[in-house]
Amino acid sequence: MKILALNWQDLTNPLAGGAEVHLEELLRRIAARGHEVTLFCSSYPGASPEETIEGLKIIRRGSRHDFNWLAPFYLRKIVKEQHYDILVEDINKIPFYTPLYLNIPTLVVVPHLFSTTVFREINFLLGMYIYLFEKPLVSVYRQKRFNVISESTKEDIVARGIPPESVSVIHCGIDTREYSFDPSIDKFEKPTVLYLGRIKKYKSIDHMILAFDKVLRRIPDAQMYIVGSGGYTEPLKDLAGKLKIKEKIYFPGFVDSDKKVEFLRRSHVAVYPSLKEGWGLTNIEANACGTAVIAANVPGLKNSVDNNNSGYLYEYGNIGELAEKMEKILTDTEERGRLEKGGLNWAAQFNWDRAAEDFERELEKVVERGK
Numbered sequence: 001m002k003i004l005a006l007n008w009q010d011l012t013n014p015l016a017g018g019a020e021v022h023l024e025e026l027l028r029r030i031a032a033r034g035h036e037v038t039l040f041c042s043s044y045p046g047a048s049p050e051e052t053i054e055g056l057k058i059i060r061r062g063s064r065h066d067f068n069w070l071a072p073f074y075l076r077k078i079v080k081e082q083h084y085d086i087l088v089e090d091i092n093k094i095p096f097y098t099p100l101y102l103n104i105p106t107l108v109v110v111p112h113l114f115s116t117t118v119f120r121e122i123n124f125l126l127g128m129y130i131y132l133f134e135k136p137l138v139s140v141y142r143q144k145r146f147n148v149i150s151e152s153t154k155e156d157i158v159a160r161g162i163p164p165e166s167v168s169v170i171h172c173g174i175d176t177r178e179y180s181f182d183p184s185i186d187k188f189e190k191p192t193v194l195y196l197g198r199i200k201k202y203k204s205i206d207h208m209i210l211a212f213d214k215v216l217r218r219i220p221d222a223q224m225y226i227v228g229s230g231g232y233t234e235p236l237k238d239l240a241g242k243l244k245i246k247e248k249i250y251f252p253g254f255v256d257s258d259k260k261v262e263f264l265r266r267s268h269v270a271v272y273p274s275l276k277e278g279w280g281l282t283n284i285e286a287n288a289c290g291t292a293v294i295a296a297n298v299p300g301l302k303n304s305v306d307n308n309n310s311g312y313l314y315e316y317g318n319i320g321e322l323a324e325k326m327e328k329i330l331t332d333t334e335e336r337g338r339l340e341k342g343g344l345n346w347a348a349q350f351n352w353d354r355a356a357e358d359f360e361r362e363l364e365k366v367v368e369r370g371k
Contacts, residue, residue: 001367003030004078005039006098007090008067010058013044017198018281019092019111022149022172024056027088029356030363031055040078042067068094072101079104085367097140105370107362108146112153112278112300138162145366147359149279152299168362171303172281173352174288178257181290181344185265191222191330194267194291196260196282199230204273204296206239207319213243214323219330222248227263229254264289268336269329272301275316280304283311284350287343292336294325309342 005027011020024039031037032055043049043060050059059078062070079087079102089098090109098106138161146167148154158164193212195205205226212224226236226249233251240246255263264270270286270293277300283293284304293311295301307313312329314321329336 001035001085001363002083003027003035003037003086003088003363004082004084004104005037005088005090006071006075006096007039007041008064008092008094009044010039010041010060012047012053012058013042015044015064018172018277018279019090021281022111022279023088023090023109025173025175025352026356026359028054028056029353030360033356033360035360038078038082038084040071040075068096071096072098076101086363086370088363091137095137095140099140099144105366106144107366108141108144110146110148110153110157110278112148112150112156112276145362145369147362150300150303152303153278156299170355170358170362171350172279172284173350173355174281174284174347175352176288178261179264179285179288179347181288182265183290185262187268188223188266191219192267192269193222193224193326193330194227194263194270194286195225195272196227196263196270196286197272199226199228199232199236201232201235202275203232204275204316205232205236207273207317207322208271209236209239209243209245209249210319211323211326212249213245214319215326215330216245216248218327222330224249225263225267226251227253227255227260261289264291267291269294269311269326271322271326272296273316273322274298274301277301284347287311288347290340290344292329292339292343294322294329306342306346309339310346311339311343 007023009016009020011024027037038057040059042062042064047060061074087104087106088109089106092111146157148169149172151169154167154169157167195208215222240249264286270291272280272283272295276298280295280301283295286293287310295305295313296316297313298316302313305311305313312325314325
């Protein structure tokens with residue numbers, strides 16, 4: 001197949017996140033299986049307009065701020081000249097509404113939809129811009145086939161009016177060469193709680209800090225690492241200062257892959273307190289590294305945790321419950337060992353190669369249907 005993929009960013013973009021990891025892990029494997037794959041996305045300072053990475057041709061145009069307005073012009077030209085068999089449109093924040101100007105078999109990939117969640121992250125005017133742009137999704141894409149990364153996202157899309165038979169679920173995988181358990185590596189000497197990911201307001205990391213303040217009353221030598229970069233770092237530091245626990249919480253910022261894996265292996269528990277996600281890849285990565293997890297019982301995250309086996313789910317926003325579950329894992333060595341073992345078994349089910357095979361079959365269905 002000759003495949004054109006569309007996403008806001010590619011994985012080399014400094015602002016890339018889980019959506020980019022998901023799409024490119026699949027596309028690069030699809031390319032390795034003999035298909036011709038091109039990714040069209042926005043550019044960023046210092047990026048090459050075009051390059052090929054691991055068999056995936058990347059074309060970059062415009063910027064993060066104007067890409068959705070420029071994309072229709074470039075896409076019409078590219079599709080007309082190259083005669084692709086299929087378009088893979090990744091809806092990450094604002095849809096491109098390609099059915100309005102392209103006549104091509106299309107598979108719509110959705111990590112998760114924002115809906116009102118967007119107002120937790122940005123100002124009202126920009127939030128309303130994204131919210132309103134997302135509203136016509138069902139009417140425009142109703143005849144297209146969807147692929148999502150969790151049962152929660154499927155439920156969300158079906159509730160909006162897309163027929164359930166038009167939505168397939170393929171879970172994310174993990175790179176087992178990178179994320180793996182090493183029994184020779186010990187946990188940190190001090191009981192350690194970890195958050196690893198982008199530092200955004202809607203991730204609700206402040207809940208984690210509030211819960212940790214309670215934990216410190218019982219476990220005074222505990223420590224917390226909040227690893228990652230993002231625009232909400234300073235408010236979190238201010239919160240830690242107001243609670244007088246600043247010396248117990250470390251903000252290493254962005255770290256490379258090796259350091260990321262070290263944190264995942266050495267922490268006693270990894271926590272994901274977000275309001276809503278498409279999936280919880282960090283939960284699976286932590287489990288694969290031999291670490292138990294705690295996550296909010298919300299769409300997406302609840303699908304990435306095998307509750308009471310790979311870790312715990314808790315009621316979103318319930319600071320007391322989160323603190324209790326943190327304390328349980330940090331103090332009960334036998335229970336933590338049970339969860340770590342369960343997490344290793346749970347993580348072993350998620351494989352990028354298998355996900356790519358399933359994704360390839362989805363692409364073939366859409367191409368055949370188009371014919």
